[in-house]
Amino acid sequence: MAYILTFFLLQVVLASSLSTIKVPLDSSKRILRPDIYGYSIEPSSVDPYIQSNLSSNILKNIAEIIGKPAPIRVGGNIADQTQFDPSLGTPSSALPDDTKVEVFRIRKDWFAGWGDYFPSGTDFIYTLNLRNTTGSWSTAMKEAEAAVNVLGESLSLIELGNEIDHYISKGWRKPGWDTKQYTRQWFQLTDQILSSAFYKQAKHKPHFQAAVFADPPWVPDQQEEVDDFDIINVTRAGLVDPSIIQTYAVHLYPQSTCDAARASRLSLNLLSDHQVVWTNISQYIPQEAAARAANSSLVLGETNSASCSGRSGISDTFGAALWGTDLVLTAASIGIEQVFFHLGHQSEYSGFTPLPYNYKGEDLSAGIRANFYSHFFLAHILAGNNGQPLEITALPAANASDFSGYAIFAGEQQLNLEKLVFIDLGVWNSTNGVHNPSTLSSTDSDFASSGTRPQRKVQVDTPWKPGTRIEILKLQGPGTNAKSDVNVSGVSLDSRTGNLRGQTKAEEGIVQNGGLVQIELLRAEAILIQKA
Ligand SMILES: *[C@@H]1O[C@H](CO)[C@@H](O)[C@H](O)[C@H]1NC(C)=O
Ligand SMILES: *[C@@H]1O[C@H](CO)[C@@H](O)[C@H](O)[C@H]1NC(C)=O
Ligand SMILES: *[C@@H]1O[C@H](CO)[C@@H](O)[C@H](O)[C@H]1NC(C)=O
Ligand SMILES: *[C@@H]1O[C@H](CO)[C@@H](O)[C@H](O)[C@H]1NC(C)=O
Ligand SMILES: *[C@@H]1O[C@H](CO)[C@@H](O)[C@H](O)[C@H]1NC(C)=O
Ligand SMILES: *[C@@H]1O[C@H](CO)[C@@H](O)[C@H](O)[C@H]1NC(C)=O
Ligand SMILES: *[C@@H]1O[C@H](CO)[C@@H](O)[C@H](O)[C@H]1NC(C)=O
Ligand SMILES: *[C@@H]1O[C@H](CO)[C@@H](O)[C@H](O)[C@H]1NC(C)=O
Numbered sequence: 001m002a003y004i005l006t007f008f009l010l011q012v013v014l015a016s017s018l019s020t021i022k023v024p025l026d027s028s029k030r031i032l033r034p035d036i037y038g039y040s041i042e043p044s045s046v047d048p049y050i051q052s053n054l055s056s057n058i059l060k061n062i063a064e065i066i067g068k069p070a071p072i073r074v075g076g077n078i079a080d081q082t083q084f085d086p087s088l089g090t091p092s093s094a095l096p097d098d099t100k101v102e103v104f105r106i107r108k109d110w111f112a113g114w115g116d117y118f119p120s121g122t123d124f125i126y127t128l129n130l131r132n133t134t135g136s137w138s139t140a141m142k143e144a145e146a147a148v149n150v151l152g153e154s155l156s157l158i159e160l161g162n163e164i165d166h167y168i169s170k171g172w173r174k175p176g177w178d179t180k181q182y183t184r185q186w187f188q189l190t191d192q193i194l195s196s197a198f199y200k201q202a203k204h205k206p207h208f209q210a211a212v213f214a215d216p217p218w219v220p221d222q223q224e225e226v227d228d229f230d231i232i233n234v235t236r237a238g239l240v241d242p243s244i245i246q247t248y249a250v251h252l253y254p255q256s257t258c259d260a261a262r263a264s265r266l267s268l269n270l271l272s273d274h275q276v277v278w279t280n281i282s283q284y285i286p287q288e289a290a291a292r293a294a295n296s297s298l299v300l301g302e303t304n305s306a307s308c309s310g311r312s313g314i315s316d317t318f319g320a321a322l323w324g325t326d327l328v329l330t331a332a333s334i335g336i337e338q339v340f341f342h343l344g345h346q347s348e349y350s351g352f353t354p355l356p357y358n359y360k361g362e363d364l365s366a367g368i369r370a371n372f373y374s375h376f377f378l379a380h381i382l383a384g385n386n387g388q389p390l391e392i393t394a395l396p397a398a399n400a401s402d403f404s405g406y407a408i409f410a411g412e413q414q415l416n417l418e419k420l421v422f423i424d425l426g427v428w429n430s431t432n433g434v435h436n437p438s439t440l441s442s443t444d445s446d447f448a449s450s451g452t453r454p455q456r457k458v459q460v461d462t463p464w465k466p467g468t469r470i471e472i473l474k475l476q477g478p479g480t481n482a483k484s485d486v487n488v489s490g491v492s493l494d495s496r497t498g499n500l501r502g503q504t505k506a507e508e509g510i511v512q513n514g515g516l517v518q519i520e521l522l523r524a525e526a527i528l529i530q531k532a
Helices: 004-017 045-048 054-065 077-081 108-117 134-154 179-194 195-200 231-236 272-282 284-293 317-335 371-380
Strands: 020-022 028-032 037-043 072-074 083-086 094-096 103-106 126-127 154-161 206-212 245-252 297-303 339-343 357-359 360-363 390-400 403-410 416-424 454-461 469-476 507-510 515-522 525-531
Touching: 004 339, 020 126, 020 206, 020 390, 028 134, 028 317, 037 371, 045 054, 045 094, 045 103, 054 103, 054 154, 054 371, 077 083, 077 154, 083 134, 108 390, 134 195, 154 179, 154 245, 179 231, 179 339, 195 371, 206 231, 206 297, 231 245, 231 284, 245 284, 272 317, 272 390, 272 403, 284 297, 297 371, 317 371, 317 390, 317 403, 317 416, 317 469, 371 454, 371 469, 371 525, 390 416, 390 525, 469 515, 515 525
Parallel strands: 020 454, 037 072, 037 339, 072 126, 083 103, 126 154, 154 206, 206 245, 245 297, 297 339
Antiparallel strands: 028 390, 094 103, 357 360, 390 403, 403 416, 416 525, 454 515, 469 507, 469 525
16 A cells, blocks of 8 residues: 555656646747847946957857857947047046046047957947037047948947936936937937938948937836836837837846945845746836837847946856846847847956956956856857847746746748757755856855755657757856856866867757657756757
8 A cells, every 4th residue: 555655656746847848839939139149348348358368269259159249339337438539649548547437538549459359240339428418419429430430330330328317317417308308319419420421421331229228117226217218208209210220228237236225135046036037028028019119129238137247156156147048038038139248347247357457355367257158058059040040939838936948940931940948047056166266256155055956857849850869058067156167068168268178068869759858957057959
């Protein structure tokens, strides 16, 4: 009797731990662009970044995998603190220094260094100073002329101002600054640019990325001032012209270090949570619809784990790599076409830092942080379609706090299932790999989960023919809290050079009867399944 009971219980346990995930073929799919993952670089950080070859090698390796370089937006707070000064002795100059910038001065050849440094074919977005209206935006006009002339066809889009919904709280516009005033000024400045001689004579005429709003629509305590800035309201106010507005940008930082109240809520557990990612991203569904109704599209023009430069121990962990992967795929699944991760050359959330520096009493080396590996893993997801867009849908049966899943399609009518991605976002803390010399050692974790690291069995019901050979690539690390020892199936990037290190050891499998695919993934791990 006891024996039979045990057997019965075992069956129940097995059946519940091996739920079958069906891939819905008729669900709505959204575009997954090969250049969905980009970087946004603070203007005063560009020169430090290009002083070492680290970023150039990292970005070249990524571009070779995907078949298309990551797009680079040069913008951020400093964009509206930039002055154009042809008599400057150097291409750029940050005052008082490049970490506490009050004024950033540039001359024309500041733009000249970018084309040689970044992989050829890199698309740039440049943010003009919209704050300074002196002389009918003479600063912005000179910046635009220099950028258009020097960057040529690599200047894909121009932005006007950064986080313009914070202009009142910064004292840059008077109360009353709203979508109507902004729209009027936006068209004044773009009309000036479009009718200028430099623009008319340019072989390549860049279009614009509009909006550039900071505040998340649904989170009042993250809103800097009361205003009406969102994509729905601004398109209603008339900021619509698909012949020149290619995209609208919004910025999203799920957490924040900007003030004590928000800093006290910072949490790695909260970052590594798919339902949180969904809560954060789903507020943009109506925003994306408004952008699409205006025949343009929506991008996350700046993101990272926590605003105001991030927090070491959270932002620079393997958990942040799993978060970044989930964020990009969730964003794509609601129609957000690009996601730009913000970089400062000494910021705690930067995926890589170009130069050694002294910070909070420690000597940090240049290097690559664990969170960067979201980009390296996504490169494999985006690869293999000759640099052409894929399509994506989120899987309803893989949609929990600790688990998410996506199906990726290609081919004629985008009907061919090409890839599956699953992410286990459950928190597993390890004592291995907790240190990284490019991050603060004071934030190295001493949390450790007890017992053995759990493994999740996943069975997927696919339209793939039985017998089809598949390969599995893994984004793996010692644990959510780890800052190093992260790789994609054995391959990592050398922290000093940015060169690839190691051989890919993909696991192989075979599609079973009925199209079933069975895989296992560790707690805190992501896998990519694709036809071999
Ligand atoms: C960067 O790479 C270029 C070309 O390979 C080389 O000439 C240059 O010396 C390198 N710069 C640094 C700082 O290593
Ligand atoms: C605005 O630009 C003018 C030059 O056109 C400069 O003299 C002035 O200092 C700038 N103002 C600010 C606040 O940067
Ligand atoms: C859009 O504008 C309306 C009316 O001014 C306002 O009530 C609403 O809060 C605005 N939406 C956002 C997200 O700011
Ligand atoms: C993201 O979601 C978390 C959890 O609900 C919330 O605390 C945070 O304020 C959200 N952030 C944004 C920018 O939506
Ligand atoms: C968007 O495109 C559709 C189809 O071409 C057109 O009917 C509509 O008027 C356009 N809307 C705007 C705002 O340009
Ligand atoms: C995932 O769950 C959320 C509710 O938590 C729901 O709104 C969303 O539509 C679900 N996603 C999918 C792909 O089913
Ligand atoms: C994992 O470790 C981090 C610190 O690195 C800690 O904040 C978090 O609470 C830990 N989570 C669990 C579930 O142990
Ligand atoms: C890749 O990472 C995993 C998890 O940290 C580790 O066990 C494995 O040894 C690493 N592989 C290589 C080649 O570094």
